[in-house]
Amino acid sequence: xxxxxxxxxxxxxxxxxxxxxxxxxxxxxxxxxxxxxxxxxxxxxxxxxxxxxxxxxxxxxxxxxxxxxxxxxxxxxxxxxxxxxxxxxxxxxxxxxxxxxxxxxxxxxxxxxxxxxxxxxxxxxxxxxxxxxxxxxxxxxxxxxxxxxxxxxxxxxxxxxxxxxxxxxxxxxxxxxxxxxxxxxxxxxxxxxxxxxxxxxxxxxxxxxxxxxxxxxxxxxxxxxxxxxxxxxxxxxxxxxxxxxxxxxxxxxxxxxxxxxxxxxxxxxxxxxxxxxxxxxxxxxxxxxxxxxxxxxxxxxxxxxxxxxxxxxxxxxxxxxxxxxxxxxxxxxxxxxxxxxxxxxxxxxxxxxxxxxxxxxxxxxxxxxxxxxxxxxxxxxxxxxxxxxxxxxxxxxxxxxxxxxxxxxxxxxxxxxxxxxxxxxxxxxxxxxxxxxxxxxxxxxxxxxxxxxxxxxxxxxxxxxxxxxxxxxxxxxxxxxxxxxxxxxxxxxxxxxxxxxxxxxxxxxxxxxxxxxx
Numbered sequence: 001x002x003x004x005x006x007x008x009x010x011x012x013x014x015x016x017x018x019x020x021x022x023x024x025x026x027x028x029x030x031x032x033x034x035x036x037x038x039x040x041x042x043x044x045x046x047x048x049x050x051x052x053x054x055x056x057x058x059x060x061x062x063x064x065x066x067x068x069x070x071x072x073x074x075x076x077x078x079x080x081x082x083x084x085x086x087x088x089x090x091x092x093x094x095x096x097x098x099x100x101x102x103x104x105x106x107x108x109x110x111x112x113x114x115x116x117x118x119x120x121x122x123x124x125x126x127x128x129x130x131x132x133x134x135x136x137x138x139x140x141x142x143x144x145x146x147x148x149x150x151x152x153x154x155x156x157x158x159x160x161x162x163x164x165x166x167x168x169x170x171x172x173x174x175x176x177x178x179x180x181x182x183x184x185x186x187x188x189x190x191x192x193x194x195x196x197x198x199x200x201x202x203x204x205x206x207x208x209x210x211x212x213x214x215x216x217x218x219x220x221x222x223x224x225x226x227x228x229x230x231x232x233x234x235x236x237x238x239x240x241x242x243x244x245x246x247x248x249x250x251x252x253x254x255x256x257x258x259x260x261x262x263x264x265x266x267x268x269x270x271x272x273x274x275x276x277x278x279x280x281x282x283x284x285x286x287x288x289x290x291x292x293x294x295x296x297x298x299x300x301x302x303x304x305x306x307x308x309x310x311x312x313x314x315x316x317x318x319x320x321x322x323x324x325x326x327x328x329x330x331x332x333x334x335x336x337x338x339x340x341x342x343x344x345x346x347x348x349x350x351x352x353x354x355x356x357x358x359x360x361x362x363x364x365x366x367x368x369x370x371x372x373x374x375x376x377x378x379x380x381x382x383x384x385x386x387x388x389x390x391x392x393x394x395x396x397x398x399x400x401x402x403x404x405x406x407x408x409x410x411x412x413x414x415x416x417x418x419x420x421x422x423x424x425x426x427x428x429x430x431x432x433x434x435x436x437x438x439x440x441x442x443x444x445x446x447x448x449x450x451x452x453x454x455x456x457x458x459x460x461x462x463x464x465x466x467x468x469x470x471x472x473x474x475x476x477x478x479x480x481x482x483x484x485x486x487x488x489x490x491x492x493x494x495x496x497x498x499x500x501x502x503x504x505x506x507x508x509x510x511x512x513x514x515x516x517x518x
Contacts, residue, residue, distance in 0.1 A: 002099070002325040002326060002327060002348055002349050002350045002452060002457060003348055003349070003448060003451040003452050003455060003457075004098065004099035004327075004348075004349040004350070005099075005349070005397075005448075006087070006088075006096040006097060006098055006099060006101050007096060007354075007397060007400065008073075008088070008089075008090055008094045008095055008096040008097075009094045009196040009204075009402060010071075010090045010091035010094035010196055010197070011071055011090075011091055011196065011197045012071045012072070012073045012090035012091065012094070012115065013197075013400060014197045014198075015070060015071035015115045015116060015117065016038070016071075016115045017119075017121055018115075018116075018117040018118060018119050018120075018121075019038040019039060019040065019041070019115040019116060019117035019119065020038065020040055020041030020042070020117050020119050021038050021041075021043070021115075024036070024038070024113060026108060026110060028108070029107065029108045029109060030045070030108060030109040030110065031109070032047065032049065032109060033047065033048040033049050033051065033052045033109050033111050034046065034047060034048050034109055034110060034111065035048040035051065035063065035074075035110065035111045035112040035113065035114060036110070036112075036113045036114070037063075037067060037070075037113075037114040037115075037116075038113070038114070038115045038116070038117070039067065039070070039114075039115070039116045039117060040116070040117050040118065040119070041117070041119070048109075048110075048111035048112065050062075051063075051074075051111045051112065052080060052111060053077060053080065054076075055076055055077075055252045055253070056074050056075070056076045056089040056092060056251065056252060056253075056254055057092045057219055057220070057252065059072065059074040059076075059111065059112050060072040060074060060090075060091075060092060060112075063112060063114045064114075067114055067116055068116075069116060070114050070115055070116030070117075071090065071091070071114070071115050071116070072090065072112055072113070072114050072115075073088055073089065073090035073096075073112065073113050074088070074089060074090075074111055074112035074113070074254075075087075075088055075089070075102045075105045075106055075110075075111060075112070075254045076089065076102070076252060076253040076254030076255075076296070077253050077254070077296050077297060078102060078103075078253040078254045078255045078295070078296040078306075079102030079103055079105050079106040079254045080106045080111075081106070081296065081297065081298045081306070082103045082106050082107060082306075083100075083102070083103060083255065083295060083296065083298070083306040084100045084103055084306060084307055084308040084311075085097075085098070085099075085100050085103075085255065085256040085259035085260065085263075085308065085328070086100055086101075086102030086103045086106065086253075086254050086255060086256070087100075087101060087102045087254055087255065087256045088101050088102050088105060088254065089102075089251060089254050092219050092220055092221070092251065093204070093219075093220050093221030093251045094196075095250075095251070095254075095256065095257075097256040097257070097258070098256055098258065098259070098327065098349075098352070099327060099349065099350075100256075102254045102255075123426065123427050124425075124426060124427055124428055124429035125426045125429070128422075128425070128426035129423065129426035129427060131426075132419060132422040132423040132425075132426050133423065135419055135422070136405075136416060136419035136420070136422075136423060137200060139414050139415070139416050139419050140200060140201070140405060140409060140414050140416065141414075142412045142413050142414050143201060143404070143405070143409045143412045143414045144200055144201055144202075146201065146203065146404075146412055147193060147201040147202040147203045148186065149181075149182035149183055149185075149186055150182055150185075150193075150203045150204070150205050150224060150225075151182070151203065151224040151225035151226070152181055152182030152185055152205070152223065152224060152225050152228050153181070153182035153183070153225075154182070154225050155177055155180065155181040155182060155225055155228055155229060155232075155233075156177055156178060156181045156182075156183070158229075158332075158333075158336075159173060159174055159177040159233075159475075160476060161336055161360075161376075161475075161476050161477060162333075162336055162472060162474070162475025162476035162477030162478060162480075163332070163333040163335070163336025163337055163475075163476075163477050164177060164229065164233050164331075164333065165229055165233060165234050165329075165331045165332070165333050166233040166234065166236070167233075167234070167235075167236055167265070167269075167282065168234065168262075168265040168266060168268075168269050168320060168322060169234075169322050169329070169333070169465075169467055169468070170467070170473075171472065171473060171474065171475075172333050172335065172336055172472045172474075172475050172477050173474055173475035174232070174233035174236070174238075175238075176232070176233070176236075176237075176238025177233060179238040179239075179240060180228050180232040180233070180237075180238055180239075180240045180243060181228070182225075182228075184240055185205065185207065185222065185223070185228075185240060185244075188209075188240065189207040189208065189209040189216075189222070189240065189241070189244060190205060190206065190207055190222065191206050191207060191208045191218055192206035192218070193205070193206060194206050194221065196402065199402065199405065201404055201405065203404055204221055204222075204224075205221055205222030205223065205224065206218050206221055206222055207221070207222035207223075207244050209240075209241045209244055209245075210241065210245075211239070211241040211242045211244070211245040211285070211289065212242075212245075212285075212286060212289070214245055216241070216244045216245050216248050217248065220247070220248040220251045220252065221247075221251065222244060222247065223243050223244055223246075223247040223257075225331065226257060226258050226330060226331045227243065227246070227247045227250070227257040227258075227261070228243055229261075229331035230257055230258050230260070230261025230262060230265075230331055231243045231246045231247070231257070231260075231261045231264070231288060233331075234261050234262065234265045234331065235261060235264055235265045235268060235282065235283065235288055236282040236283040237283050237284075237285050237288055238283070239285040241285075242285035242286070242288060242289055245289055246260075246261075246288060246289050246292050249289070249292045249293065249296070250292060253292070253296035254296075255292065255295065255296055258328060258330050258331065259308075259327075259328040260292060260295060262309065262322060262323075262328035262329065263291075263295065263305045263308075263309050263312075263328065264288055264291045264292075264305075265322075266305075266309045266312070266313075266318070266320070266321055266322070267280055267291065267301060267305060268280045268281065268282055268287075269318075269320055270312075270316060270318055273318075275316045275317065275318055276301065276316060278300075278301050291305070308323070308326055308328070309321040309322070309323055309328060310323050310326045319466060320465070320467060321465065322465050322467065323350065323351065323465070324344050324345060324347070324350045324351040324463075324464060324465075325347075325348075325349070325350035325351075325457065325461055326350055327349060327350025327351050327352070328351070329344065329351040329465075330351060330352070330353040331353075332353050332358065333472075333477070334464065334468060334482060335468055335472050335477060335480040335481055335482055336376065336377075336472070336476075336477040336480060337358050337359035337360065337376050338359060338376060338377060338378060338379040338382060338480075338482065339356065339357050339358070339359045339376075339382045339385055339386050339389075340353070340356060340358065340359070341379060341464060341468070341482045341487055342379070342382050342383065342386045342487070342490055342491065342494060343355075343356035343357070343386050343390065344356075344464060345462045345463055345464050345487060345491060346386075346462050346491060346494060346495075348448045348449050348451070348452035348457065349448070354393070354397070354403060355390055355393045355394055355397060355445075356386070356389065356390060356393065357385065357386060357389035357390070357393075357407075359374075359376035360376060360411070361410065361411070365410065365415045365417070367417075367418075367434050368388060368392070370384075370385060370388065377477070377480055379482065379486060379487065379490055380486070380489075380490060382490065383490055383493040383494040383497055384497060386494065387494065387497050387498060388438070389407070390441070390445060391438045391439075391441035391442045391445065392407060392417070392437070392438060392441055393406075393407050393441070394440075394441035394442070394444040394445050395437050395438065395440045395441035395444070396420075396441075397444075398440060398441070398444050399420070399424065401420060406420065417434075417437065421433070421434075421437060439513070442513060443513050443514070443515060445498075446498075446504070446505045446509065446510070446513055446515065447515070447518070449498075449500065449504040449505060450504050450505060450518055452504065453503035453504035456503075457503075458502050458503050459491070459495065459500075459502045459503075460502075462491055463484065463487075463488075464482060464484070464487065466484075468481065468482040469481055469482060469483055469484060499512070
């Protein structure tokens with residue numbers, strides 16, 4: 001129901017840059033299963049008949065053997081079966097997730113892309129680049145300790161804020177939070193930490209355990225915050241081993257963990273309300289893991305859930321499907337961080353937590369000219385706040401810089417944007433100041449809005465599920481809600497700041513952004 005994009009960590013992107021290509025555009029559809037290989041400036045299409053029905057790890061292993069190394073990004077069974085939230089996986093556990101790009105690859109019969117090369121990317125000023133890189137790493141030094149617990153370290157803090165998505169957004173507090181958080185993982189099942197190319201933080205989890213007789217292997221990494229919450233608090237499941245196994249299965253099959261956990265919680269509530277025949281229980285770890293298998297393989301109830309909860313809700317008459325524009329809402333509670341309410345509702349992608357601001361900054365970088373005393377519960381004053389941070393983070397995404405080394409790093413006091421700009425200047429030779437940086441982000445967002453307008457996605461779809469009008473029942477965010485009427489007034493203010501009409505940017509706004517051709 002939306003237009004979208006997706007990003008992934010790991011090493012595939014760097015190897016692509018060394019292969020002799022800057023990017024890949026895939027048009028059309030193959031008649032039979034195929035994969036693409038880009039090696040030392042030469043591109044070829046090969047049969048993938050022997051890879052179909054293989055896990056992403058097996059596919060990666062076979063193609064690396066076949067081509068004597070390189071990097072691989074591929075789909076699993078979920079993508080082949082056109083599960084609407086299938087994702088694309090590289091390095092066995094780095095997902096380009098959320099909107100279903102794995103299903104797009106599956107629809108094209110494209111199993112994988114292999115890249116390999118030794119080309120050097122041109123750098124405008126090598127000396128300035130090395131200097132900028134060193135300064136960037138130094139600025140990140142306060143952030144490096146954060147890698148110990150990884151993203152899962154945020155789970156307990158959100159629970160204390162009363163803003164941990166729990167029981168399909170019925171609550172913001174989970175009594176079992178400390179059984180599934182980053183510290184528990186570190187103490188009990190973590191065997192190592194992994195990283196992405198060139199990154200000193202090493203936030204990626206590597207775990208080993210087992211659940212119900214099935215081993216969780218190190219090669220599939222380990223669950224991050226969104227996965228811990230989606231298969232944990234969101235389903236009232238406090239069994240960490242089962243969450244690790246569900247995460248492994250999602251990586252193996254190529255499934256988005258947020259949408260998968262969200263879909264399972266929806267199914268449990270539907271069962272509780274008698275809207276489906278299956279007997280499901282909150283917190284039943286075995287059922288949760290089994291449903292991951294069923295969704296990927298489109299078996300029974302899984303076949304229905306694979307279409308997305310918006311479609312299932314229409315079919316069974318449910319009013320508790322937690323999605324925006326068809327995209328399941330991520331594991332961040334907008335009643336506890338109200339800037340998210342505005343960004344969730346207005347994003348052309350649907351609910352998205354990675355091109356927004358999360359209301360929890362104690363102060364803001366001085367160059368952004370924002371006051372720092374806004375409450376996380378205040379909605380009315382968030383229009384300008386959201387626009388500015390969305391532009392900032394969209395710029396970040398466009399240069400493919402990880403959130404944890406850019407805007408999220410500021411939670412630890414590391415403001416890296418001057419270093420990002422200096423690095424870009426050294427590489428490209430182009431001047432990059434704050435204004436140009438924000439303008440790039442604004443252009444990105446307006447282009448996405450133009451695409452959504454072309455698909456006739458209008459302002460009428462900028463809304464949240466009715467459940468968010470209900471008060472959070474307990475915890476530090478108790479009593480908080482998001483009245484629809486109040487949200488729409490803030491959206492009106494936001495549209496004016498953006499220079500948008502019902503379907504997107506006006507002609508004047510496009511001209512102002514240097515996008516007159518659109």
